[in-house]
Amino acid sequence: MSVIPFFPYKKYSGASSKATAAPFAVDVDQLSVGYPSGDQMYALDNVSLQVPSGARIALVGPNGAGKSTLLKAIAGLLKVQSGSIHLYGNPVGAEPQRVAYLPQRGEIDWRFPISLHKLVVTGRYVHLGWFRRPSADDHKKADEMIRRLGLSALADRQIGQLSGGQQQRALLARALTQNADLLLLDEPLNAVDSQTRAVIADVLNQLQREGKTVLAATHDLGRLETDYDDAMYLAEGREVAPPPGAFTGQVRTKLAQPKPTFTHKAG
């Protein structure tokens, strides 16, 4: 389409063909992440998690449990202290097109002069790389997701003039516009109105039908059973047993059996 060739933002030479053989979308193995202050405490302490392709897993726990930290580490935003993270068999950052990350609302400068539509179009940037501008097709993809999240009437609005729920939906629209295989969602339903809640739940169901993998942080215990296939419970940076009566799915129990040798990483 474009005359300008693709110059990716990050060149990665190590992406290997073993990715096709990888059984897991996300494979976190004994991961520990420290605080930037160099504290003795770990933000995440020896956490392991395998997510099969196509599963929807909730990360559940109180504030400070390490949910966001785990998502950020998987998104490649944090330095890993020990342990490893593989996405589709490759190290983090090898295939950025396949991984979309939905940040918490507070991490964006909402006063910046751009429209909702342009915010959503930035979801295409990972496919564009340097110098190429969004094509008509990129804009169409963005418009489609804006429509799906019920924001079409607001597309030209400056992003600071949206309500909290609308901002949350705009961020989800961007993550969807990227058309990634793995979606990392940090508190997608935090402090949003009931309309937004319904729209987002609907989209999550749609994602499952499309075979996308979803890993989402939440402290909302009410919707786990309807929106997710399984849950991982975290407290103070470690995995903990589910509270009595809390939702547990089948996905992770099945994985708890000893790994077959072919999934084991060398070294």
Added chain:
Amino acid sequence: MDWLIEPLRYSFMQTAILAAVLVGATCATIGVYVVLRRMAFIGDALAHTALPGLVVAYLNGWNLFGGAVVAGLLTALGIGWLSRREEVREDTAIGILFTGMFALGILLISTTRSFRDLTHILFGNILGVTTSDLLLIGIVTVITLVALVAFHKEFELTSFDPIHAEVIGLRADRLRYLLLILLSLTVVTSIQVVGVVLTSAMLVTPAATAALLTNRLPRMMLIAALIAIASGVIGLYISFYQNVASGAAIVLVATVCFGLAWVVRIIKSRMAAKTIPA
């Protein structure tokens, strides 16, 4: 209409107007990022730290422009490096660095006994811009504007959402370095027009004025550039006819533009508040 044509009969005025237009357009365009990314203090610091570079070049008979560019680039890289570390807060580090460099510049000037040159450096000497200065200003203008267009979507994204940039493999800190380098080049051209002390006005005032009038980035850059160009030309005419300092006249015209935009903004929001049904 003769009063419009009259100043253009002098070649120094032709050069000055051309310089004011080029510098104004560049400063205002990059200034939009300075304002939106809250880097006004850094812009001011870059202007002040150019002083020792200018003086060393002057004392050795080198090109003043080159000396300022070297000092500006060193400062830009120094600020970028300092802001990665957390021992000292960024604004504190910049405050120390720029006053120290500025003091060094003044110290060096005091050894020359020529304070007339100090005035030119501090407050600009746009009427003394030579043809080769103009050529250098033109080159910087082209480099800066081409870079701002070529990396537009990356500068934009890293300005409002550096986290998303990092996730897709785009290094926000490298874009920041690039912006600092472009900024230091721009600042050095601006010193020729309004001097060290008033340069941050060229970066901030037109951009802040445009930010009051629109909430679209490309339009904001265009409006800022037009305001800066108009301020440059009007300021030079005022300076020509009233025989006042040209740099100060240019900056004051821009300040008046900001005041007018502020009033327009307040009237607009009052009217918007009235139309909302009770």
